[in-house]
Amino acid sequence: MSEAAGRPLRVAMVGHAFMGRAHSQGWRGAPRIFDLPREPVMQVLVGRSPERSAEAARHLGWAEAETDWRRVVERDDVDLVDICTPGDTHAEIATAALAAGKHVLVEKPMANTLAEAELMAGAAADAAARGVLSMVGFTYRRVPAVALARELVAEGRIGEVRQVRCQYLQDWLADESTPLSWRTDKAKAGSGALGDIGAHIVDLAHFITGQRVAGVSGRLDTLVTERPVAESFAGLSGKGGSERGPVTVDDVAMFTGELAGGAPAVFEATRFAWGRKNALRIEVNGSAGSLAFDFEDMNVLNYYDAREPARTGGFRRIVVTEPDHPYVGSWWPPGHGLGYEHGFVHQVVDLVRAVAAGEQPTPSFDDGLAVQRVLDAVERSHRNRSTYTEVAEHRRPADASAAPAERTHDVPAPAGPSRGE
Numbered sequence: 001m002s003e004a005a006g007r008p009l010r011v012a013m014v015g016h017a018f019m020g021r022a023h024s025q026g027w028r029g030a031p032r033i034f035d036l037p038r039e040p041v042m043q044v045l046v047g048r049s050p051e052r053s054a055e056a057a058r059h060l061g062w063a064e065a066e067t068d069w070r071r072v073v074e075r076d077d078v079d080l081v082d083i084c085t086p087g088d089t090h091a092e093i094a095t096a097a098l099a100a101g102k103h104v105l106v107e108k109p110m111a112n113t114l115a116e117a118e119l120m121a122g123a124a125a126d127a128a129a130r131g132v133l134s135m136v137g138f139t140y141r142r143v144p145a146v147a148l149a150r151e152l153v154a155e156g157r158i159g160e161v162r163q164v165r166c167q168y169l170q171d172w173l174a175d176e177s178t179p180l181s182w183r184t185d186k187a188k189a190g191s192g193a194l195g196d197i198g199a200h201i202v203d204l205a206h207f208i209t210g211q212r213v214a215g216v217s218g219r220l221d222t223l224v225t226e227r228p229v230a231e232s233f234a235g236l237s238g239k240g241g242s243e244r245g246p247v248t249v250d251d252v253a254m255f256t257g258e259l260a261g262g263a264p265a266v267f268e269a270t271r272f273a274w275g276r277k278n279a280l281r282i283e284v285n286g287s288a289g290s291l292a293f294d295f296e297d298m299n300v301l302n303y304y305d306a307r308e309p310a311r312t313g314g315f316r317r318i319v320v321t322e323p324d325h326p327y328v329g330s331w332w333p334p335g336h337g338l339g340y341e342h343g344f345v346h347q348v349v350d351l352v353r354a355v356a357a358g359e360q361p362t363p364s365f366d367d368g369l370a371v372q373r374v375l376d377a378v379e380r381s382h383r384n385r386s387t388y389t390e391v392a393e394h395r396r397p398a399d400a401s402a403a404p405a406e407r408t409h410d411v412p413a414p415a416g417p418s419r420g421e
C-alpha cells in the first residue's frame with residue numbers, strides 16, 4: 001500500500017543531543033537537496049527538560065517541543081517517530097510508536113538485548129502488514145563510497161568474497177579521566193564498544209558482502225574499570241568530579257568469525273586507540289580483487305583489480321564524488337566532497353522514498369535483529385572462554401556441510417541506494 005505522494009510527512013524526534021542534531025540536519029537538508037515525494041515536516045522534538053527541549057527545538061528547527069514521548073506517539077499530527085535516545089529506551093518507544101500506527105526510524109544498535117530486538121522485529125512485521133514501516137539508523141551504509149563498495153561486490157568486481165577485515169577505532173575513552181556516561185553503563189547502553197561501534201562494522205560487513213556473520217569467537221575487555229562521575233558533558237566526553245564509579249561495559253571488543261558463505265572475517269572495535277578518531281575501516285578480499293574503505297578518508301574507495309597486469313596494477317583510489325556514484329548526483333561538482341552529516345541526509349531520502357512508495361526501507365528491523373544476534377553471540381562466546389559460537393539463523397542450509405572450496409558467493413540484488421537524480 002503506497003501513501004499518497006505530495007502529502008507532508010510529519011516527524012517527531014525523540015532526543016536532541018548528538019544524534020538528534022545529526023538527524024535534524026538530515027530532515028532539514030534532504031528536501032532542499034533531493035527531490036522527495038513527500039515533504040518532511042519537523043513537527044515536534046521530544047526531550048526530558050522543558051527548557052532544554054524548547055531551546056533545542058528552536059535551534060534545530062522543530063516547530064514544537066515536548067517532554068513526554070508517550071503523548072507524542074499518540075498524536076494525530078505525527079506520521080513518523082525518529083528515536084535518537086540511548087538503547088535502553090529503543091524497544092519501548094519503537095513498539096509503542098508502531099502500535100500507534102507511526103512509521104519508525106530507530107538509532108543503532110536497535111536494542112540492548114537480543115530479546116528486545118526479537119520483540120521489535122516482531123512488532124515491525126505486524127506493523128508492516130498494516131502498511132506501517134520501520135528502519136534502523138545504520139547511517140554508514142549511506143556513505144557513497146560504502147554504497148559503491150556494495151555495488152562492486154554485487155557486480156562481481158572482486159570475484160568471490162574470500163576474506164573480510166573490519167575495524168572501528170576511536171580514542172575518546174583512552175584518557176582515564178574521561179568520566180562515566182550512559183555509554184559506560186550496561187543498563188543504559190547494553191554493551192560498550194561492542195554495541196556502540198562494533199554494531200556498525202557488523203552491519204557494514206552484512207551490507208557490503210550481502211552475507212551475514214554465521215559464527216564468532218569473541219573477546220571483550222574492560223581496560224579502565226573505574227572512572228569519575230560526570231559533572232558536565234560536552235559531546236562524547238565531559239568533566240569528572242572527585243566521586244568515582246564502575247565501568248560496567250567492554251572497552252574493547254574483538255572477534256573472529258565467518259560469513260554465511262564461509263569467508264573468514266575479523267572484527268575489532270575499540271574506543272582506546274589513541275589518535276584514531278573515527279577510523280571505521282573495512283577491507284574485503286575477493287578471488288579477483290580487493291576493496292578497502294576508511295571513514296577518515298570517507299570520499300575514497302580503494303579498489304584493486306587482480307585481473308590487471310601486475311606491471312601497472314595497484315590499488316586504484318576512486319574519489320567517490322562523480323554524479324553517477326550513489327547519492328552524489330544531487331550534490332556538488334566532482335571532487336567537492338561530502339562529510340559526516342550527509343549520511344543523515346541520505347538516510348532521510350531513502351526512508352521518505354520508501355514510505356511514500358509503501359516499500360520496506362533498509363536496514364529493516366530484521367537487519368537490526370541480525371546484527372543483534374551477532375553481538376549476542378560475541379558476548380556468549382566471551383563468557384565461554386572465546387569458544388566458537390554459531391549464529392544458527394544466519395547459516396544457509398547449503399553452507400552447513402559444504403567444504404570451504406565448494407562454498408559459493410551469493411549476493412542478493414542490491415536494494416539500490418538513491419542515485420541523487
Ligand SMILES: NC(=O)c1ccc[n+]([C@@H]2O[C@H](COP(=O)([O-])OP(=O)(O)OC[C@H]3O[C@@H](n4cnc5c(N)ncnc54)[C@H](O)[C@@H]3O)[C@@H](O)[C@H]2O)c1
Binds near residue numbers: 015069084086108140
Ligand atoms: N548512527 C550513528 O552513527 C550513531 C552515532 C552516535 C550515536 N548513535 C546512537 O544514537 C543513540 C543516541 O546517542 P547519542 O550519541 O545521540 O546520545 P546523547 O547522549 O548525545 O543524546 C541522547 C539524547 O536522548 C535524550 N533522552 C534520553 N532519555 C530520554 C527519554 N526517556 N525521553 C526523551 N529523551 C531522552 C537525552 O536527553 C539526549 O537528548 C544511541 O542509540 C547511539 O548508539 C548512532
